[in-house]
Amino acid sequence: MSATLRVRVWRGGAEGAFREYEVPRRESQTVLDVVTHVQRHLDPTLAYRYACRVGMCGSCAMTVNGQPRWTCRTHVDKVAKDDRLEVAPLKNLPVIRDLVTDMREFFDKWARAKGQFRGEKKRSDDFARISPASERRKLVDAAIECIGCAVCYSACDVAAWNPDYLGPAALNRAWTLVNDERDAQQAARLRAVAGDAGCHSCHTHMSCTDRCPKALSPTAGIAGLKRAVAAAALKGGL
Amino acid sequence: MSVRGETRLWIAQRASAAVLALCVLVHLATMIYAVRGGLTGAEILARTRGSGAWLAFYSVFVLAVTVHAPIGLRAVLGEWLGWRGRSRDAALLLFAMLLAWMGMRAVFGVFA
């Protein structure tokens, strides 16, 4: 391990280039530490995002050596080969500048998949009683921890090939709601997640499941959506 | 195509896949048996000509292929060539018809 790291960082928008910087190596250094060093000591014009820097918010997600990851949770020792690193913005999203992507399309697709809860109880109604041990709730719990970091969306080949594809995160969230007994827009949601833009375009590459920093499996949720949509179609309810 | 239509395509694709899984296993086993046995054309035809069972089996095989292959290509054409819309579906329907016609002609050629 040498004393310095050679880091190539994407500068510019969709058109741009990698620029190389020399960054001192430190013990337990993360890729976020490296990017921060560049911005604070070498080039203040570098644009990048982060917030919690402790692996909770997902804001620091970037492409490191070709793979989407949380940079605050990526130790340089684990990814730097021959003291070299390459940092780029997340794939499949428009680049605003340098390492910052426009996340609007990611969240718009979330909404299009009907990824929001809508209940029908009133204030005066009693609480819904749902056992955490029930089969459906277990399915929800297995998928609910998504924080919307877009690593899965960035890893997804279909999202790259099909601009309309809703993507693993949006579909995963829809899956948690399909299994939520309290939700009142099930029929509309199944219609929203079906078809070429929805679950039927997932070809089980499983890049999302491989890369999810919270160890979720959107592939499993999307498979569940395929079954739910098919069942509805066969009953004439789609 | 509507989401209802696209859902039906998915169902048809998976159903035909299940049928083909069985057909392919039988077909591969048969081919290995035939090749190992070094069967000549005459010997093959002697076993297949007039066989109602084989005719039925390969007819089902061809029908399943006619459903499965075009739907599979549909995703490839859309995702890798950017070809979407009615023209893609029309072209695939023609391809399905071509496979059906040529397939049944072959089935009758060998088994009738």
Add this chain to the structure above:
Amino acid sequence: MSKWVALVHRVSGIALALFLPAHFWVLGQGLAMDAFLKWTEQPLVKFAEWGLVVLLAAHLGGGLRVLALEFLPWHDWQKSLAAAAAALTLGWGLAFALAL
């Protein structure tokens, strides 16, 4: 690993879809069967036949993997299906190669 199995599944599907019309056409020739079968004795054709069997096995292996992932309830071992699909392909390919 899953991504590569899926890509092999797709490419083998394309190859098979292109091959099938030719396969059907040849079989539909009927009377010319013996002349055709003589032609298939050539080593290059034998190699192509083996290639086709491998493509078919690869496509079947990948396809069974997709059916398992989509229709069986989710289990962690399903992540290993990619390896299983690859193994199945190699198995068939070998069996056919030995038979040739």
